[in-house]
Amino acid sequence: MKFVMFTPAVKTSAIGRMTRLVVRQLLSSQHEVVVVRTESQHVSATELHDFGCTVLPWEDDSQITREIESADCCVYQIGNSYEFHEGAIAWLAKAPGIVCLHDFFLGHLFFGWSQNRREEANRILTQWYGTKIADEYFQIHDGSVFISKTRDEAPLTEWISSMATCVITHSNWGCDRVLAACPGPVFVTPLAYDAPGASDSELPATSNKLNILTIGHVNLNKRVESCILAIASCPSLRANVRYRLVGAILPETEKRLSELANDNGVELIISNEVDDATLSMAIREADVISCLRWPSLEAASASAIEAMLYGKATIVTDTGFYSELPDEYVLKISVENEVEDLKKIFLSLRSDQTSANAIGKQAQKWAQATFTAQNYARKLEQAAPAALRANVLLSAVEHFSSIIEKWSANPELLGTPDMLQPLSVFNTNTIV
CATH class of the missing domain: 3.40.50.2000 (Glycogen Phosphorylase B;)
Structure with missing residues (x-):
């Protein structure tokens, strides 16, 4: 298979470090991988992770479009930092794919993205959490208060999950919100990570403390x-x-x-x-x-x-x-x-x-034995076909939405049993 992997690539990104391990494992399994760097332009890029494959900046629209057209699947590594994931948000809206979700709270990611998109941001907040929260959201100016007031009421997990064809995440505790928004299956698998400096030899004790x-x-x-x-x-x-x-x-x-x-x-x-x-x-x-x-x-x-x-x-x-x-x-x-x-x-x-x-x-x-790149790569191999099936459902919904819009009909028609029943054959929204 060919994967287009969207990820931070700077050495300071732990998500980039994890993705490097997975990309190299996919390459060793004879898959083709193209990496797209997703950091904002102002992020220093003096030291990058070595992925062992082609790495493109997310602003290279024409080349990335060509890579996506020949790929089996797009994969987005996303965490709670807009400056590390700006490019992933931009492309996820245009080319839905698998989201590897590293955080169940995405408030800082959303806040950064919303700065020049306030009207769209308010619409998203209203859609998922109601008008009261939408009205109050941007009135919070203290960082710790922002987290305490929004982590349960408006974590924005649904915002990203709804744009994915399926989600891979790394624990179960926040999956209810993912399941409520993602149109495809949700996979839970251990994070891939390493400890290159670990050693079997013990260091001599320097004190009794x-x-x-x-x-x-x-x-x-x-x-x-x-x-x-x-x-x-x-x-x-x-x-x-x-x-x-x-x-x-x-x-x-x-x-x-x-x-x-x-x-x-x-x-x-x-x-x-x-x-x-x-x-x-x-x-x-x-x-x-x-x-x-x-x-x-x-x-x-x-x-x-x-x-x-x-x-x-x-x-x-x-x-x-x-x-x-x-x-x-x-x-x-x-x-x-x-x-x-x-x-x-x-x-x-x-x-x-x-x-x-x-x-x-x-x-x-x-x-x-648990937090391995081999385990994670196998999960991606399993998720890719499921993401393609979910994409059929998304395409069908988009098709019916365009027809209803042309009729000037109420979009809520898509929520009626007559519409939902034929589409249920594609529904694989579950935890795997």
Whole structure:
């Protein structure tokens, strides 16, 4: 088969990293793949993932059109960032295909797209969520308030799903909205990911302290404050735990967290953004990786998967994607009792640091067999024919819509039993 794969290609994109693995697996299985980069023009493109095939910018309309005409299927890797996925949105509307949905909350993607399309954006909001939400949506100006007010009421999952011929996503927890909007089947398969810096050899211990690590952009939903407060709550932890942050952090956030740690006698190391080699070493040196998320908005967590692939004990919030991870391979804490649960886990691992290693090794073996490019490529091979069948249904609906429009009739006629019954033969809207 020939796939046209729309994806971010810059090295800073974890979705691009995942797609690179899948593209190379498809190529090794004798499929043809053309990659279309989807970043906005202002995104720096100095370092790109190496996909091993032709890579086109999404603005190259004529060449991409020719590639699509000779392809079996278009595949869109989409997450909650407009600057990384601008090209995917532009082409999805013109050439529907499989959407690989990386987040169940797409508010930031939609907000970025809507800036020069306010009338169309209001129509979409009204269609899916009603006039009240549409009227209030663009009146929210605080980032954290925006998420809290819209993540349940208007996540915009339906907006993208309705444009897809089928959807592949990476956990079950947000699939109800996808099923409500996608005209074709919905596939759930583990995210493909790797840990190129992982090693079977153990690093020699540099101290007797328990080393805890949080990686990625340091924001409120990483729950860093809760980790600091859990360590601060016990003299034994304050004396025997080192907590490190590796990832982009705003100056005001760094100042606030540093003051909180200093005031409570917690050893906190803030490393900010680092290169790949330094990040890999930080993960290897850690005993425990904190992958807390609240609220949890993603269909899968690359950082949690990477932590397990490195063989590290991994702490997660018992919600969303993380709830679906087997209990024996991760350490789960509740949202309602966050600090106390963290304290208990830290004390347990501090008193028996060999248990952290044992948990990590079990998780590593499971993750290596689960989060593979081979599994993901097979799912794409399975989804492509289903997407083509769903496209028949979409074409039929479009045909009937044009006829009804010419008659100046009410489009709601398409929702009557007489119309829906003949089309039901094509309906494959289910989770596979």
